[in-house]
Amino acid sequence: MSDTLLQHIDRLKTQRPVAKPALEAYRELAILMEEADSRIGPVDIDARHNAIKSEEGFPLFSRDDLPLDFSSASRMLTQFLKHFASVERDDQEGMKKALAAVTSDPEWGGNLFEAILKQDEAAQEQMARSVGLDSGTLRFLSEVALKPALQSLRSAVSDSIPREGWDAGYCPLCGSQPDMAFFTKTGERYLHCGLCGEEWRFTRIKCPFCNSEDQESLGYFEAQEEEGFRVYFCRSCSRYIKTVDKRVFEEVAPLELESLATLHLDVLAHEQGFK
Numbered sequence: 001m002s003d004t005l006l007q008h009i010d011r012l013k014t015q016r017p018v019a020k021p022a023l024e025a026y027r028e029l030a031i032l033m034e035e036a037d038s039r040i041g042p043v044d045i046d047a048r049h050n051a052i053k054s055e056e057g058f059p060l061f062s063r064d065d066l067p068l069d070f071s072s073a074s075r076m077l078t079q080f081l082k083h084f085a086s087v088e089r090d091d092q093e094g095m096k097k098a099l100a101a102v103t104s105d106p107e108w109g110g111n112l113f114e115a116i117l118k119q120d121e122a123a124q125e126q127m128a129r130s131v132g133l134d135s136g137t138l139r140f141l142s143e144v145a146l147k148p149a150l151q152s153l154r155s156a157v158s159d160s161i162p163r164e165g166w167d168a169g170y171c172p173l174c175g176s177q178p179d180m181a182f183f184t185k186t187g188e189r190y191l192h193c194g195l196c197g198e199e200w201r202f203t204r205i206k207c208p209f210c211n212s213e214d215q216e217s218l219g220y221f222e223a224q225e226e227e228g229f230r231v232y233f234c235r236s237c238s239r240y241i242k243t244v245d246k247r248v249f250e251e252v253a254p255l256e257l258e259s260l261a262t263l264h265l266d267v268l269a270h271e272q273g274f275k
């Protein structure tokens with residue numbers, strides 16, 4: 001599984017040299033995840049509560065009440081910080097301070113994960129500042145550190161995810177917004193959850209963020225000479241979503257990797273005023 005992930009990373013590195021630094025950092029994290037102690041505590045879910053929720057058309061959980069094993073995620077984050085504190089980089093001092101914080105204060109990791117899940121940017125900023133790290137870097141490492149716990153939750157509740165008839169612009173498992181979309185070989189559009197990785201089918205011509213179906217305000221652009229990738233945007237809410245067309249490629253990597261490998265498209269979208 002992880003070997004395949006590393007193969008995808010290596011293939012993307014040669015295909016998209018511009019994304020090489022981001023992919024190389026992710027490769028280091030992927031290797032650490034493979035080596036780490038991946039014992040994750042049992043998932044504690046209240047089935048009855050969830051059954052009621054899904055009947056009402058809510059996602060199975062919200063970001064605030066995900067039953068995740070923060071202690072396993074903290075151990076993962078500690079491994080990441082240990083690694084980056086030991087290699088020469090501009091923010092090596094910040095990595096050392098964050099490592100000291102997560103190992104000396106048993107609540108530090110949990111507080112950070114909570115701030116991320118609640119999307120409390122002020123709290124994230126404050127914690128990053130307290131150790132002298134860039135807030136985006138700390139969030140990225142924390143989100144990757146949460147992945148094994150999220151994967152374990154996803155497989156534990158897979159049968160209860162309200163996939164049938166789900167046509168919302170947010171994830172049926174955790175309620176997060178999508179970070180990417182893709183077209184299947186048969187041309188259906190799916191959205192990919194930016195947090196837990198769940199994928200769900202969504203109407204083709206509709207904005208996932210504001211539900212606008214107004215063809216005048218929906219559109220897309222492509223980067224030059226890059227068939228298969230499009231940025232779909234919505235002028236009603238100024239949001240955009242990167243989209244990979246699986247009909248064009250023989251092989252598509254997991255979308256969290258495709259997302260990292262297409263950061264230049266985010267730059268183009270931001271330049272055009274989309275967020």
Ligand SMILES: [Zn+2]
Binds near residue numbers: 172173175176193194
């Ligand atoms: Zn999700």
Ligand SMILES: [Zn+2]
Binds near residue numbers: 207208210235238
């Ligand atoms: Zn919109």
